[in-house]
Structures are given as C-alpha cells and as structure tokens.
Amino acid sequence: MNTFKWLMKREYWEHKGGLFWAPTVIGVLMMAMMLVTFVIALGSGKMHGDFTVNGVQMHSLAEMISPADRIQVADGLSTVFVGSAIPLLAVMSFVVFFYYLGALFDDRSNRSVLFWKSLPVSDTATVLSKLATALVVAPLLSLGIATIVGFVLTVLMCACLLVGGVNLFGPVLSNSHTYTLPLEFLASLPVYILWALPTAGWLLMVSAWARTKPFLWAVGVPLVSGGLLSWANAMLSMNWNLQFLWQSVIGRLLLSVLPGSWSFLLEDPSKISADSLDHGSPMVAAWHVMATPQIWIGAVVGIAMIVVAIRLRRFRDEG
Amino acid sequence: MNSVISAKGLTKRYGKQVAVDNVSFEIPAGRIIGLIGPNGSGKTTALKAILGLAPFEGELKVLGFDPSTQRDELMQQVCFIADVAILPRWLKVKDAVDFVAGVHPKFDRAKAERYLAHTKLKPGMKVKEMSKGMIVQLHLALVMAIDAKLLVLDEPTLGLDIMFRKQFYQNLLEDYFDEDKTIIVTTHQVEEIEHILSDLMFIQDGKIILSASMDEVGERFAEVMVNADKADAARALNPIDERQVFGKSVMLFDGVPRAQLATLGETRNVGIADLFVAKMKGTYA
Numbered sequence: 001m002n003t004f005k006w007l008m009k010r011e012y013w014e015h016k017g018g019l020f021w022a023p024t025v026i027g028v029l030m031m032a033m034m035l036v037t038f039v040i041a042l043g044s045g046k047m048h049g050d051f052t053v054n055g056v057q058m059h060s061l062a063e064m065i066s067p068a069d070r071i072q073v074a075d076g077l078s079t080v081f082v083g084s085a086i087p088l089l090a091v092m093s094f095v096v097f098f099y100y101l102g103a104l105f106d107d108r109s110n111r112s113v114l115f116w117k118s119l120p121v122s123d124t125a126t127v128l129s130k131l132a133t134a135l136v137v138a139p140l141l142s143l144g145i146a147t148i149v150g151f152v153l154t155v156l157m158c159a160c161l162l163v164g165g166v167n168l169f170g171p172v173l174s175n176s177h178t179y180t181l182p183l184e185f186l187a188s189l190p191v192y193i194l195w196a197l198p199t200a201g202w203l204l205m206v207s208a209w210a211r212t213k214p215f216l217w218a219v220g221v222p223l224v225s226g227g228l229l230s231w232a233n234a235m236l237s238m239n240w241n242l243q244f245l246w247q248s249v250i251g252r253l254l255l256s257v258l259p260g261s262w263s264f265l266l267e268d269p270s271k272i273s274a275d276s277l278d279h280g281s282p283m284v285a286a287w288h289v290m291a292t293p294q295i296w297i298g299a300v301v302g303i304a305m306i307v308v309a310i311r312l313r314r315f316r317d318e319g
Numbered sequence: 320m321n322s323v324i325s326a327k328g329l330t331k332r333y334g335k336q337v338a339v340d341n342v343s344f345e346i347p348a349g350r351i352i353g354l355i356g357p358n359g360s361g362k363t364t365a366l367k368a369i370l371g372l373a374p375f376e377g378e379l380k381v382l383g384f385d386p387s388t389q390r391d392e393l394m395q396q397v398c399f400i401a402d403v404a405i406l407p408r409w410l411k412v413k414d415a416v417d418f419v420a421g422v423h424p425k426f427d428r429a430k431a432e433r434y435l436a437h438t439k440l441k442p443g444m445k446v447k448e449m450s451k452g453m454i455v456q457l458h459l460a461l462v463m464a465i466d467a468k469l470l471v472l473d474e475p476t477l478g479l480d481i482m483f484r485k486q487f488y489q490n491l492l493e494d495y496f497d498e499d500k501t502i503i504v505t506t507h508q509v510e511e512i513e514h515i516l517s518d519l520m521f522i523q524d525g526k527i528i529l530s531a532s533m534d535e536v537g538e539r540f541a542e543v544m545v546n547a548d549k550a551d552a553a554r555a556l557n558p559i560d561e562r563q564v565f566g567k568s569v570m571l572f573d574g575v576p577r578a579q580l581a582t583l584g585e586t587r588n589v590g591i592a593d594l595f596v597a598k599m600k601g602t603y604a
Contacts, residue, residue: 006421014409107407114401115458117372120394121422314390317373 003121007129012137018095019133023088023142027149030084034153038160065166074171077157081150081181082282085143092142093258096134096196100203100257103130104313105214123314127208131200131306135193139259143189147182154178181282188286192259195295197302199256205305208312222250243267252298262289323348323469323501324369328377331364331525338364339375340525346518348468349498353512354505355595356522362505363402365522366471369503370399382468395424398462399471402505406446406454413442419461431464434490451478459487463495470495472504476511484508488515509591519591521598529598537588542571544585553583560597571597 012019065073104127107113116126158169172178206218226246233240244267251265260282266289289295324346331339339361346352356362367373371386371393379386384393406415412435420428438456446454455478462470476484492515496502504512519536521529531539545553545568554561556579558570571589572580580586 003422006418009421010414010418013411013414014407110407111405112407114372114399115406118370118394118399118401118462119419119422120391120424122391315374317367 003125004129007121007125008133008137011129011133015099015133018099019138019141022091022095023145026088026091027084027145030087030149031152031156034156038156041160042163070166070168070171073161073166074168074175075177077154077168077172078175078177079181080154080157081146081178081185084150084153085146085182085185088142088146088149089139089259092138096138096257097199097203099134099138100130100200101207101214101218103127103134103204104208104309105210108316109212124310127204127306127310127313131204134257135196135200136189139189139192143182143185146185150182184281184283187283188259191262191286191289191295194299195262195289196257198252198298198305199254199302201302201305201309202253204309205312208309208316219254222253226250248294252294256298260286262286262292262295266292266294321347322380323350323382325380326377327379329365329368329379330376331361331368331373332376337525339368341377342525342527344520344527344530346501346503348501350517351492351496351502351504351515352518352520353509353516353591354503354520354522355509355591356505357599360522361525362522363473364525366399366401366473366503366505370397370471372401396468397471398465398467398469400458400462400473400475402474402477406458408445408447410446411442412440412444412457415457415461416442419465423465425466426461427464427466431460434460434463437486452480452483455479456483463490468500470500470502472502472506474506475504476506476508484511488512491515509595513591516591521595523599536591536594539574540571540589540594541575541577541580541586542569542589542593543580543583544568544587545570546584549583560593560600 107116154172158167158172161168203214203218207214210217226242226249229240229245230242232238233242247265247267251261255261255265263285322345324344326345327343329339329342330337342365354362354366364373368375368379369381369386371381371390374387381393382396384390386393416428416431416435419426419431435457438453438460440449440453440457440460446457449457455476459475476487479487488511491502504516506512516533518532519529520527543553543558544564547567550568553568553570556572556575559573560571562569567584571593577586
C-alpha cells in the first residue's frame with residue numbers, strides 16, 4: 001500500500017540518525033580501529049607481540065605457524081562477520097528500545113501529532129509503520145552494514161597476515177562461512193521479529209499512554225514491582241519462585257529486542273545454545289526457538305499490547 | 320445530506336468542568352463560519368469533537384460520518400490546522416510536500432509549490448531552521464493545497480505578519496473556497512476575517528450565544544452615535560452596549576429597526592470585534 005510506504009519513509013527521515021548513522025559510525029570506527037592496530041603492529045617491526053586470532057598466538061608468523069594453525073586461523077577469519085555483527089546488533093537494540101519508547105510519545109509531546117492526525121492516515125497504519133521500522137528496517141540496515149564491515153575486516157586481517165608472510169586469502173575466501181553467516185543471520189530475522197514482539201508492544205503501549213517520562217514508566221513499573229515482590233519474598237520467606245517473573249515476564253518485556261536474547265531469557269536455553277554462535281549454525285539455533293511455547297505466548301501478548309497502543313493512539317485526548 | 324456538520328446535544332466534560340454544554344447546531348455546505356469566543360470558551364474542544372480528536376457525548380455528524388467511530392473515512396474529506404499544531408523539527412520542506420502528496424489523494428502538489436514559491440522557504444530547509452512565521456507558511460501551503468470538503472482553521476495565522484495574513488485570507492477566499500466547501504475559522508484577530516465570513520458563531524462558557532449569517536448580523540445589530548439630547552430615549556431601547564467617544568454615546572442595539580435608530584443619531588454597521596466585546600461583557604470581568 002502506498003500510504004504505508006510513505007509512513008515508513010517518514011520514520012526513516014525522522015530516525016535516520018539511529019537507523020543508519022549509528023550503525024555506520026560504529027562500523028567505520030571498528031574498521032578504523034582495526035586499521036590503526038595493524039598499522040601500529042606493522043610499524044613496530046614485523047608482527048611481534050600479542051596478536052591473537054581465534055586463540056592462536058602469532059609471533060613472527062610464517063615460520064611459527066603450523067598447517068593445523070593455518071586451518072584454525074582461516075576458520076576463525078571466516079567467522080569475522082559474527083564479531084562485526086554483535087556490536088552493531090547490540091547498538092541496534094538500544095536504538096530500537098528508545099525508538100519504541102518515543103514512537104508514540106514524542107509527537108504528542110512536541111505537538112506535531114495534530115499535524116499527522118490532520119492527514120488521512122489511520123492510527124493502525126501509523127503504529128504498524130513504527131512497529132515495522134524497528135523490527136524490519138533497523139535489523140536489515142544493521143545486518144547490511146555488519147556484512148560490509150565484516151568483509152572489510154576479513155580482507156584487512158588477511159592482508160595483514162599476508163604482510164607477515166602468511167597468505168590466507170584462498171582458504172578464507174573459499175570458506176563457505178564467510179558467505180553463509182550473514183545469510184544465516186538474515187534467515188533468523190523472522191524469529192527475532194516474533195521474539196521481540198512483547199518488548200515492542202510494551203514500549204509502544206507505554207509510549208502511547210504516558211503523558212510524561214515514558215522511560216520511567218516503561219522501565220520503572222516492571223522493575224519496581226519485581227523488586228517489591230522479590231523483597232517480600234525474601235522478607236516473608238514466601239518461597240515463591242520468582243525466576244519466572246524476572247526471566248519470562250520482566251525480562252521479556254524489557255530485553256526481547258536484543259537479538260539472541262532467547263539464549264538467556266528462555267528457562268532452558270541449553271536446548272538451543274547447543275549450537276553456539278561460532279561453530280554451529282546461528283540460524284538453526286534461532287529457529288529452535290520457534291519450537292518453544294514462550295515465543296508464541298510472548299508474540300500473542302505483544303500483539304495484544306500493540307492493539308492497545310493503536311486504540312490509545314486513536315482515542316487519547318490530547319487536551 | 321444538506322448539513323456538513325450537524326450537532327445535537329453535543330457535550331464534553333473534563334471531570335466536573337463542562338467545556339461544551341449541550342450544544343446543537345447545523346452548518347450547511349458552502350459557508351465560511353467564524354467561530355469566535357474567549358479563551359477557554361470551549362471552541363477548541365468543540366472543534367476537537369468535530370475532528371474526532373476527543374470523545375464527546377451527544378449526537379454529531381460531520382459529512383455524514385460519526386467522528387468518533389468513522390474518523391478514518393472522515394479524514395479523507397476533512398483537513399485542519401489546530402491552534403497548537405506544530406510541524407516536527409526534523410521535517411524538510413520537500414519531504415513534507417512528498418509525504419502529503421503520497422498519503423493524501425486530494426493533494427495538489429503544483430498548488431502547494433506555487434504557494435511555497437511566494438515564501439522564503441527552500442526545498443532543503445528543515446523546520447528547525449525556520450522562523451515561527453515560516454513554519455506557519457509551510458503548514459498553510461500544505462493544507463491549502465488539499466481539496467477538502469471541510470477545512471477547520473484554529474488560529475491559523477498565529478505568528479504571521481500582517482502582510483502574509485491578509486494574503487492568506489485573500490487566497491482562502493479566491494483560490495480555495497467554493498460552494499461545495501465549508502470553512503470554520505477561529506482567530507483572535509476578528510477584524511481580519513470579518514469580510515470573508517458568511518456566518519458568525521459566538522461561543523461562551525460552552526454555549527453558543529449567537530449564531531447568525533453575516534447578513535442577519537447586519538440587519539439585527541446596529542451602532543448609533545447618539546446625540547446627547549437623545550441619550551435617555553436611546554437608553555430606553557435597551558442598548559446591549561454603550562461607550563463614550565468624543566463626548567457622545569455610541570450605543571449598540573439588537574433588533575431595533577434602522578429607521579427608528581436613525582432618529583437618534585448617525586447609524587452604522589457594527590464590527591464583529593465590537594459586537595464580540597459587547598456580547599462577551601462580563602466574561603473578562
């Protein structure tokens with residue numbers, strides 16, 4: 001639908017800083033730091049010292065390195081994408097969190113909501129465009145930038161090793177991980193979207209409801225109520241099992257927008273963390289989450305809160 | 320559907336405070352209505368009910384739609400500028416035009432660009448770089464290019480200098496208005512909209528205290544510069560207002576025939592501002 005396309009553009013115009021510039025700047029910084037490290041390493045005479053790739057310490061390189069090490073280093077280098085994606089996705093989580101918190105609040109507090117409401121755009125479309133911007137556009141941009149950064153870092157590392165006399169371009173560039181890891185992350189996006197719905201819904205709902213200080217409401221209410229219950233539990237020796245509350249309610253309300261947060265928010269993550277990030281398949285690990293009831297219950301609760309957010313947006317009197 | 324807006328027993332309460340008090344009115348198509356009332360009289364609240372921005376009690380139909388349940392349909396036909404509406408700081412002129420063109424089927428881009436060409440606004444300019452007047456100019460250019468059946472303007476020219484205000488009302492009348500459209504305007508600068516209005520509605524304490532066409536206002540109300548010797552005779556006719564100008568009494572009469580008034584002194588049509596002050600007496604006391 002055409003209106004929806006323009007609503008998404010609108011969100012991008014407003015939040016270009018968080019959606020595009022934040023990951024871009026972080027990515028450029030990562031590449032610059034790597035470059036500076038290598039220049040210093042090269043400048044300080046060969047490649048002595050504490051230069052570690054994937055647990056293998058490399059001193060004066062070529063002669064030190066065994067064929068087995070070569071394979072291990074090449075394997076390590078082919079997963080550099082993960083290293084570039086993790087900081088970018090962590091930053092994205094912050095961006096998404098605060099984006100939702102302000103999504104239905106900022107235009108009410110700066111009074112521009114009445115301009116948006118003077119146009120023939122339904123409140124449902126408005127809220128859904130904001131939901132989609134953070135859950136689809138933000139991860140796609142971050143993964144895109146992570147892919148570029150990961151590739152540049154890989155090439156930089158290989159080039160640096162080449163200066164040291166070890167040519168790993170062949171093994172690294174022919175290692176399928178170099179190419180499949182970004183695709184695996186991409187293929188995990190549907191899991192992330194469903195998983196993040198409770199936090200998205202909660203923050204959108206508070207954002208549509210709060211008259212002031214949405215952050216305090218969104219974060220304060222769950223933490224204070226959890227804290228009070230924990231305190232009562234301890235003081236009165238109630239023996240309630242509050243792990244469920246902290247993990248599956250409060251944690252899910254506040255932390256689900258962090259990609260991979262299922263690894264610590266599920267009660268029994270061992271099932272899915274069997275495939276670790278580097279050497280297993282992150283995609284398979286992510287899709288295991290789809291088999292848990294938690295993701296589906298969370299999604300239903302999240303959607304219910306989004307419906308509430310839409311109704312608040314529609315009927316809240318901006319008096 | 321003869322009426323653009325039809326209200327029966329429209330009421331809006333904020334807690335115990337009654338902002339709009341059991342108001343009923345009909346507004347036909349092809350009118351320009353001046354909704355005039357002091358601050359806090361309930362005019363913004365009434366407009367919000369009409370625009371589906373606030374829940375209300377009573378019966379209200381706007382272009383045949385119920386604003387509280389059919390707002391999405393209604394907004395295809397209605398446009399408004401709210402008195403406190405502000406464009407977001409990050410918005411660029413060209414993005415604003417693109418966006419409205421993208422979401423509004425009745426937006427005429429060429430028209431908006433023509434209005435913008437008369438201002439100092441540049442396509443790449445962001446709202447945060449604009450003066451207050453420039454922001455209003457952008458907002459007006461966008462809204463005036465929308466071919467809406469009902470246009471609600473709540474203090475549309477706040478912050479504009481007089482040249483642009485005059486130009487705006489001129490454009491509104493010549494370029495925008497036609498017999499299928501209805502415009503509701505509120506403003507504190509009453510005298511500036513006097514000549515474009517077809518109808519007048521005074522609102523005070525949530526009630527409509529005067530609703531009449533400008534022609535009726537001209538027939539009903541007259542101001543007389545009363546000669547000193549006839550002052551007592553004039554007061555016997557119950558003027559609704561009296562003030563002193565150069566030692567003479569200027570009295571405002573409601574519903575007294577012109578011929579009769581002419582015997583008391585020089586008569587003339589009353590300005591909306593004077594009528595407003597006379598009608599609202601007591602409100603500011």
